[in-house]
Each structure stands twice: as C-alpha cells, then as structure tokens.
Amino acid sequence: MEPLQLYDFLPSGNGYKIRLLLTQLGIPFERVEVNITKGETRSPEFLSKNPNGKIPVLEIEPGKYLSESNAIMVYLSEGTEFLPYDRFLRAQVLQWLFFEQYSHEPFIATPRYWISVLGKAEQYKDALEEKHKGGYAALSLMEEHLKTHTFFVAERYTIADICLFAYTHVAHEGGFDLSRFPHIKAWIERVKAESRYISITQEL
Amino acid sequence: MEPLQLYDFLPSGNGYKIRLLLTQLGIPFERVEVNITKGETRSPEFLSKNPNGKIPVLEIEPGKYLSESNAIMVYLSEGTEFLPYDRFLRAQVLQWLFFEQYSHEPFIATPRYWISVLGKAEQYKDALEEKHKGGYAALSLMEEHLKTHTFFVAERYTIADICLFAYTHVAHEGGFDLSRFPHIKAWIERVKAESRYISITQEL
Incomplete structure (x- = not known):
C-alpha cells in the first residue's frame, strides 16, 4: 500500500495530532509541507483538496481527501485501542x-x-x-x-x-x-x- | 423507559439540533429550560452537569450527562439512517x-x-x-x-x-x-x- 499523504505544516498542533496518531498506529505516511504563513493554503490547488483552506488534510486514497483534524482522528482511530468501542x-x-x-x-x-x-x-x-x-x-x-x-x-x-x-x-x-x-x-x-x-x- | 432529559434554551440552535433529531427519531424527551441570558448555565447545580457551562446537555441515564451538541448528535444517530455506516x-x-x-x-x-x-x-x-x-x-x-x-x-x-x-x-x-x-x-x-x-x- 502506498503511504498516506498528509498535507501539513510542521509547527501546527492540528497537524501534529495526525502525525502522532499515525506514528503510534504504525501507519506509513508522507508529509507534504504547506506553509500557511506564505498563503499556500489559499492556492487553487490546495483549495481543491480542502475548500476551507486549512491544514491538515489527509489523502486517504488517490483523490479522496479528508479535512478537520479531529474528524481525521476519529476516522483513523476507529477499531483501534485509541477509540473506545463503548x-x-x-x-x-x-x-x-x-x-x-x-x-x-x-x-x-x-x-x-x-x-x-x-x-x-x-x-x-x-x-x-x-x-x-x-x-x-x-x-x-x-x-x-x-x-x-x-x-x-x-x-x-x-x-x-x-x-x-x-x-x-x-x-x-x-x-x-x-x-x-x-x-x-x-x-x-x-x-x-x-x-x-x-x-x-x-x-x- | 423514562423520557430523556434535555437541558436546553428554546432560541438556541445548538439545542434545536437535539430537539429536531430526537423528534425525527421518535425518542421521547423532556425539555428543561435553562435561561442562558440570566446566567442559569453558571449555577453550581448546572456546572455539575456540564463544567463548561453550556447547553444543550442530555441526561441519557440518571446522573449520566453528555454535552457538546454535535457529540450528542453522533451519540443519538449511531445505528440510524441519520448517520451513514460507511x-x-x-x-x-x-x-x-x-x-x-x-x-x-x-x-x-x-x-x-x-x-x-x-x-x-x-x-x-x-x-x-x-x-x-x-x-x-x-x-x-x-x-x-x-x-x-x-x-x-x-x-x-x-x-x-x-x-x-x-x-x-x-x-x-x-x-x-x-x-x-x-x-x-x-x-x-x-x-x-x-x-x-x-x-x-x-x-x-
């Protein structure tokens, strides 16, 4: 399986949530750095991935994007020890x-x-x-x-x-x-x- | 089963989400009006139900409270037509x-x-x-x-x-x-x- 692509900005806590969870889950991923201080989340290309212009964005399959850090966290943790079943x-x-x-x-x-x-x-x-x-x-x-x-x-x-x-x-x-x-x-x-x-x- | 208790404020959109979903699910509930313009969400009694001092709060069992409207929405809709399984x-x-x-x-x-x-x-x-x-x-x-x-x-x-x-x-x-x-x-x-x-x- 290809590693997941994570559109991210290194100092971001919202991006860090995903990085930390993916690492603790042992799921391979690649970071794509998007510098929010340079307006890179407002480019047409980035907005096609997340119209709200915010990182993190996770490409879970080619062309299939998920945004909102906490929604990504739930998505990744379902069925694992990081999210209770009850x-x-x-x-x-x-x-x-x-x-x-x-x-x-x-x-x-x-x-x-x-x-x-x-x-x-x-x-x-x-x-x-x-x-x-x-x-x-x-x-x-x-x-x-x-x-x-x-x-x-x-x-x-x-x-x-x-x-x-x-x-x-x-x-x-x-x-x-x-x-x-x-x-x-x-x-x-x-x-x-x-x-x-x-x-x-x-x-x- | 006793009806669920919903701590709510009638003009609130966050409270309305829960009222609308409960009604559409056919789940009986009782509203307990908490007037946020009169500081009623800051009383010690209310804060014991939600330390964040916000409505809505749903009492799902006696003494078991859930806050954050959208968390309540997910809780109530799991396994129903209102939340996809995929x-x-x-x-x-x-x-x-x-x-x-x-x-x-x-x-x-x-x-x-x-x-x-x-x-x-x-x-x-x-x-x-x-x-x-x-x-x-x-x-x-x-x-x-x-x-x-x-x-x-x-x-x-x-x-x-x-x-x-x-x-x-x-x-x-x-x-x-x-x-x-x-x-x-x-x-x-x-x-x-x-x-x-x-x-x-x-x-x-």
Whole structure:
C-alpha cells in the first residue's frame, strides 16, 4: 500500500495530532509541507483538496481527501485501542474533541501562532488578553477534570488525550503559564511516556 | 423507559439540533429550560452537569450527562439512517460537524444572539463586522458545495444537514442576507420538507 499523504505544516498542533496518531498506529505516511504563513493554503490547488483552506488534510486514497483534524482522528482511530468501542465512552471522546475545537484551540493555539510562529506579540497585544481569558478557562476545566482522572476518558490514553495535548503542551509558547496547573503538567508527562511518542516539531 | 432529559434554551440552535433529531427519531424527551441570558448555565447545580457551562446537555441515564451538541448528535444517530455506516462517509459527516463548530457557528450564531436574543445590535456594531466576514465565508463554502449536492453527505439527509441547518436557516436574524445563496435556500426547503420536521422555537 502506498503511504498516506498528509498535507501539513510542521509547527501546527492540528497537524501534529495526525502525525502522532499515525506514528503510534504504525501507519506509513508522507508529509507534504504547506506553509500557511506564505498563503499556500489559499492556492487553487490546495483549495481543491480542502475548500476551507486549512491544514491538515489527509489523502486517504488517490483523490479522496479528508479535512478537520479531529474528524481525521476519529476516522483513523476507529477499531483501534485509541477509540473506545463503548457507545457512551466514544461519545465522551467526541465531547472532548468538540470542546477542544470550540472552547480550547481558538484561545490557546492562536496566541502561540501570533507570538511564536509569526513573532508578532506586540501587534496582537490587545487581542491576546481576550484569548488568554478564554484559554485559562479551558485549562482550568481540564485541570479540574484531571484531579480525578489519569486520562480524559475511560482512564486510558485515547484520541481525546492526543487532541487536547497537541496545543496544551506548547501553551507556554502562546504566553500561558502552565505552572498553575499541576495536574495538567503530570498528565503531559504521562502522554509523553506513551510508546512511539514523537515531539511536535520532530522531522519524520 | 423514562423520557430523556434535555437541558436546553428554546432560541438556541445548538439545542434545536437535539430537539429536531430526537423528534425525527421518535425518542421521547423532556425539555428543561435553562435561561442562558440570566446566567442559569453558571449555577453550581448546572456546572455539575456540564463544567463548561453550556447547553444543550442530555441526561441519557440518571446522573449520566453528555454535552457538546454535535457529540450528542453522533451519540443519538449511531445505528440510524441519520448517520451513514460507511467509514469514509461517516468521517465526512464528522468533517462537516467540526466545520460547523469551528468555522460556522462562532460567526453565524453569535450575531443572532447579540441582535435577536439580547437585542443589542448597536452595542456590538464593530464586532458584528468581523463576525459577518467569517460567517459569509462559511456560507459561501456551503453554497459552493450545494451547487453539486442535494445534501451535505451521501446525497441524503444526515446529522450533517441538521447541524448546519440549525443556525443557517435563521442566519438572517443575525443580519446575514441569504438571498445571495440560492442553493442554500433550496437546501433549507429540502430540510424543512423532511418528515417530523419541527421549527426552532416550536414548543413541544
């Protein structure tokens, strides 16, 4: 079988989710770098793969594309140890995945993009305040949950952990202070200890 | 079996998704009204059901709660005609569900909330401009897709349609002009023609 093609941008946490899962599943894939800071996701060629102009995009068969990182995560993990089979547990995984995209990523990923990817902390100073407020709310909710859970769902490592881990463990690159969240920090270490773990900017 | 308890707010599109699907599935449920404009989602009692302080929340068994509207939609539709069984088609449904929560709802639902629920169009005038820009981008993408599709996935009515319909069909209440999108308008009529359809503010 040909390796899967992953349209990706190395610093992206959304891209990293897919890279980490594919690696842990042992599924061969090739990265196609798309530099979002240079408008490469707005080219007609890329838009024909994802009209929403966002990475990651996974080509699962020639000409068959899937976008939205968390949809790709569910697709890849079905039938594996990374997604519970039980209906309610699977729904809880999805609950965290939607939480991540609605209440977490927009507040935690964007400051990191402004500060560490674009290097424009000063320009976005006012907007950062609002983002940090929402981001700390999401982190506080996670901290509370992790006080009584080792992983987010079913007391084991699932795609819920990978999806939340992607931007949480580099939140400091967006100006967040993770030292206020000891349970998150301990969970980050548990995720890093999983077999076949790779780091976010690890060249494959 | 006891009817399911749905913690809900009548004007909410996210709540409406669940109401519409439950009605079309013929599953008995009871609505518990939670007025989000009066801070009722921030009470300790409500936060014990959903620490993220958002409706809808579905109590699927006594003391067993599920939040995030689109996670609830997947939970309820599994094994029914509203969610395809094929793995790639199901992934496409999820792709649209994540698109809705990330690129659609934050831009289309919020202006409606400001203008029609809170009645504060003037106060949010500047923020509205930015929201409309994102909302029109989402609507344009949907319009393009509907030029060659009758429904969003698999050429039949699924939860992808319900989730996108919820806020799209009332987008004008947030100041959007839907007359620019003839294919969306035709799709809205197709959704409304589905059996057991109920309107967004229909008392049950």
